[in-house]
Amino acid sequence: MTDDTLTTAEVESRIRTLEDERYAAVIAxxxxxxxxxxxxxxxxxHSNAEIDTLDSYVGKLRSGxxxxxxxxxxxxxxxxxxxxxxxxxxMHADLTAGGVRKQLANRALAVWVREGDGWLLLAYQPTVIPESDR
Incomplete structure (x- = not known):
């Protein structure tokens, strides 16, 4: 069964798995x-409004x-x-960004698009959760 014949519930399950995989990939x-x-x-x-392309984000991951x-x-x-x-x-994270240890608390929106028989992450947008809402 290819992704273009899946039910909405099956697509949602697949997307949840892909979200887990992408976060696991950057941690690992x-x-x-x-x-x-x-x-x-x-x-x-990023939550600081900086925007990366795939190449620039991957470069930042590779460089540490x-x-x-x-x-x-x-x-x-x-x-x-x-x-x-x-x-x-x-998205709640502990990370080091540019040599500075940070903790993030964000609402997040991710957009996945079907490409062929699979799905690819097209866009990601986090927004800082105000202290009063945490």
């Missing part, structure tokens, strides 16, 4: 796996600019429309 520094999961036109926005120590990413909703899946959730 498995950059090749992250690249396999990402669309070539990836738009990766971003070192992820822990990431929790609860998913509250996945919306599937045609060949697009939007993941709504949160």
């Amino acid at each position: 520094r498995d950059i090749d796996r992250f690249i396999e999961l990402a669309h070539p036109d990836l738009v990766y926005t 600019h971003y070192l992820y120590h822990r990431i929790d990413h609860p998913v509250s909703r996945i919306v599937v429309s045609g060949d697009t899946a939007v993941v709504v959730g949160e």
